[in-house]
Amino acid sequence: MHSSSVADAPLIREPRHTPLAHLIRGGVIEGIHYGSVVVLGTDGRVQLQLGDIEAAFYPRSALKPVQAAAMVRAGLPLDGELLSLAAASHSGEERHLAGTRRILELAGVTEDDLRNVPDLPFDPVVRDAWVRDGRTPSRLAQNCSGKHAAMLYTCVLNGWPLDGYLDPGHPLQQAVAEIVEDLTGQRIAQVTVDGCGAPLFSVSLHGLARAAARITTAVAGTPEARVADAMRDHAEMASGFGRDVAALMRAVPGLLAKDGFEGVQVAALPDGRSVAVKIADGANRARVPVAAAALARAGVDPELLTEFAGEPLLGGGRSVGYVRPVPSLEPVVASACA
Numbered sequence: 225m226h227s228s229s230v231a232d233a234p235l236i237r238e239p240r241h242t243p244l245a246h247l248i249r250g251g252v253i254e255g256i257h258y259g260s261v262v263v264l265g266t267d268g269r270v271q272l273q274l275g276d277i278e279a280a281f282y283p284r285s286a287l288k289p290v291q292a293a294a295m296v297r298a299g300l301p302l303d304g305e306l307l308s309l310a311a312a313s314h315s316g317e318e319r320h321l322a323g324t325r326r327i328l329e330l331a332g333v334t335e336d337d338l339r340n341v342p343d344l345p346f347d348p349v350v351r352d353a354w355v356r357d358g359r360t361p362s363r364l365a366q367n368c369s370g371k372h373a374a375m376l377y378t379c380v381l382n383g384w385p386l387d388g389y390l391d392p393g394h395p396l397q398q399a400v401a402e403i404v405e406d407l408t409g410q411r412i413a414q415v416t417v418d419g420c421g422a423p424l425f426s427v428s429l430h431g432l433a434r435a436a437a438r439i440t441t442a443v444a445g446t447p448e449a450r451v452a453d454a455m456r457d458h459a460e461m462a463s464g465f466g467r468d469v470a471a472l473m474r475a476v477p478g479l480l481a482k483d484g485f486e487g488v489q490v491a492a493l494p495d496g497r498s499v500a501v502k503i504a505d506g507a508n509r510a511r512v513p514v515a516a517a518a519l520a521r522a523g524v525d526p527e528l529l530t531e532f533a534g535e536p537l538l539g540g541g542r543s544v545g546y547v548r549p550v551p552s553l554e555p556v557v558a559s560a561c562a
Contacts, residue, residue: 233280233411234428240276242544244503244553245510249545251536257510259503263522264433266496270522274552277430279361280413284484288371289451290435294403295378296447300394302327302374308461311484315464316345316365317356323461331377339390340365340372340420341485344471344480347464360461368420369460375422383433392397392423401425407435407448420483421518433500436492438481452480468512468532475528476519489515497522509547511536526555 239260247255261276270277285506292311296302301311306323314320328334343353344368354365363369375396379386384395386541400423405411408431418424427435447540455462456478459470469483472491481491487503499518500502501511516532537545 229409230405231410233413234426234431236280236413236426239279239502239504240502241280242275243550244274244501244514245547245549246545247509247537249539249546252515254545255513256439256501257505259505259508259514260429260502261501261509261514261518261519262430262433262499263280264437264496264498265522266413268434268437268496270430271330272553274550275502277433277500278428278525280424280426280427282416282424282486282488283490284418284419284424284483284488285368285483285488286432286482286488286490286500287435288425289439289455289482290404290407290479291371292374292399292451292500293339293407293439293448295374295396296450297403298378298399299381300374300378301381302377302454303420303450304456305450305458305461308458310374311455311482312371312462313346313367314462315347315467316350316367317347317464319461319527320464321364324364327370327373327377331338331373331380332406333376333380333386335364337376337386338369338372340366340368340422344365344397347466350464352464363544366420368418368422370426371422372420379519390421390423398558402486404435407438408432420480428503429500432488433492433498434492436480436482436490436500437496437498439497440478440492441496444505455482456480461543468508472515476532477525479519481515483511487511491515491519493524514549515555517553517555520555 241258245257263278265273342361346367414426439448459473486506489501491500513534516529534547536543
């Protein structure tokens with residue numbers, strides 16, 4: 225049953241993005257990354273908004289914590305590393321493959337039952353080793369395999385058919401859609417297909433930030449809290465070695481963070497402060513520093529975020545520039561002291 229507080233679906237329109245980051249080389253603004261960002265306070269109110277936070281957009285894999293919470297609500301009994309993997313965009317490391325196999329074993333199904341697209345591991349180093357060993361793309365190596373294995377397990381537990389588990393009309397996906405609307409607080413605007421083959425639900429950036437806050441402020445032991453605990457305690461199971469999203473969760477105590485393709489980032493603290501970012505051109509080099517700046521605006525100690533200021537731009541092998549969030553994103557204290 226839908227909550228009475230669920231609002232209408234966001235409008236499908238051309239997003240009114242605004243500059244979020246400058247690419248500065250040799251003191252000259254060489255490029256501009258456009259996008260939108262929202263910062264919510266502990267009371268859920270908007271503390272900062274840039275760009276278009278109410279237009280319909282696709283959160284991509286940043287919605288995986290919500291999908292995982294929906295599966296736990298539907299009876300998925302996973303916790304710890306395996307639940308983190310169920311919400312993962314993993315790198316394809318052996319621990320990720322082993323964890324996915326374990327979920328499949330618990331469900332009594334096999335890799336052949338997965339319907340995500342075969343792919344090479346996401347991490348470049350892991351991928352290169354995979355290719356050198358003569359291994360070909362597989363469903364297990366694809367970065368969403370943990371989520372898909374958990375989906376199959378949820379179907380088995382509920383007596384739902386395995387065939388067609390990715391169909392938006394399947395009971396599993398209907399259950400997920402209901403929780404997406406519940407946690408975001410708004411109807412879904414559009415449903416399409418994500419890169420892995422699963423249904424992809426369009427909400428607003430504001431709704432994504434609300435959902436993250438709902439998950440991190442949930443009462444201990446609830447499905448949402450279990451997902452948050454699993455991802456925070458096993459950050460590299462939800463991503464991989466050297467991934468910025470795992471480093472961010474380690475750097476900021478209590479932070480839940482999830483990235484998504486096409487420049488999406490969501491993060492939330494246990495007290496309900498949350499941020500959501502969409503970079504219009506999908507650039508990771510802007511996503512990371514903009515998300516860090518948004519967290520600083522939310523009140524996170526900037527000293528905890530220094531490693532996420534962005535990688536230097538190189539010229540002739542030396543640093544000649546950087547990607548810097550626009551001044552309106554800089555912490556108020558830092559701006560006052562500048």
